[in-house]
Amino acid sequence: MTKETIGFIGTGVMGTSMARNLMKAGYPVHLYTRTKSRAADLLNEGAEWKDSVASLAQAADIIITIVGYPRDVEEVYFGENGILEQARPGSYLIDMTTSSPQLAKEVGNQAASKQLHAFDAPVSGGDIGARNGTLSIMVGGEESSFPAILPVLESMGKNIVLQGPAGSGQHTKMCNQIAIAAGMMGVVESMIYAEQAGLDPKRVLQSIEHGAAGSWSLSNLAPRMIEEDFAPGFYVKHFIKDMGLAIESAEQMDIPVPGLILAKQLYEQLSKAGGENEGTQALYRYYHMMKNDN
Structure with missing residues (x-):
């Protein structure tokens, strides 16, 4: 056929x-x-x-x-x-x-x-x-x-x-991106905390990725962060676009999204620092930049 x-x-x-x-x-x-x-x-x-x-x-x-x-x-x-x-x-x-x-x-x-x-x-x-x-x-x-x-x-x-009906797929993707945005901040902060505490981040992942903290980002992107592999599986510039769309839709429905707004601000700073064509896991690098600035 x-x-x-x-x-x-x-x-x-x-x-x-x-x-x-x-x-x-x-x-x-x-x-x-x-x-x-x-x-x-x-x-x-x-x-x-x-x-x-x-x-x-x-x-x-x-x-x-x-x-x-x-x-x-x-x-x-x-x-x-x-x-x-x-x-x-x-x-x-x-x-x-x-x-x-x-x-x-x-x-x-x-x-x-x-x-x-x-x-x-x-x-x-x-x-x-x-x-x-x-x-x-x-x-x-x-x-x-x-x-x-x-x-x-x-x-x-x-x-x-x-x-x-039409538009429902995009609304669902907005839900997805909202969940990922705050989650990525948590993944990055978790890995940096592990490093500063003198732990082996790879071993930390073995313990936490299968428990309550588990997520796709933790299992798939944290290992890339540890290896400093920032090649794009999904571009920072496109994630910023998605977060902007989600914020716009949330505002139209009068929904507060402070976590999403903060995540977008951090990614915009990463983009300004030259990371717009890197993968979303490059937020890890930006956190290190902020740490070094302090």
């Missing part, structure tokens, strides 16, 4: 592995990205290049986007040559960017008016989850169309939950 053709836009740290897993699952994948060279490995592995958003949208049954910022989502979805105008009626649109819940609703409403099925489906799990096909995928969209895209999502992730 021939599988649907996937149009995939965005081949960054996450997107490259996600597209590769779709190809491994047998889906024909067409690619578009602003810089063709960033897609070179996937093209060598059998993906087909499209030279514009429009040509990709016209050729695909299912269009997946994972780009950087809400403004990038607007650029690829709206306008005469955007996905909403160029996709064939009946196509499925899946935006996996972490973006604005309100923007997701707008895409969903316009898609429905054009006989398209739109989903917002942001992910969590970092470069490891993308590479291993074990991402958590938070989905917003119409329940009746969800079964049609589920096999595609299962090629990229393991924990896939339809949260509600």
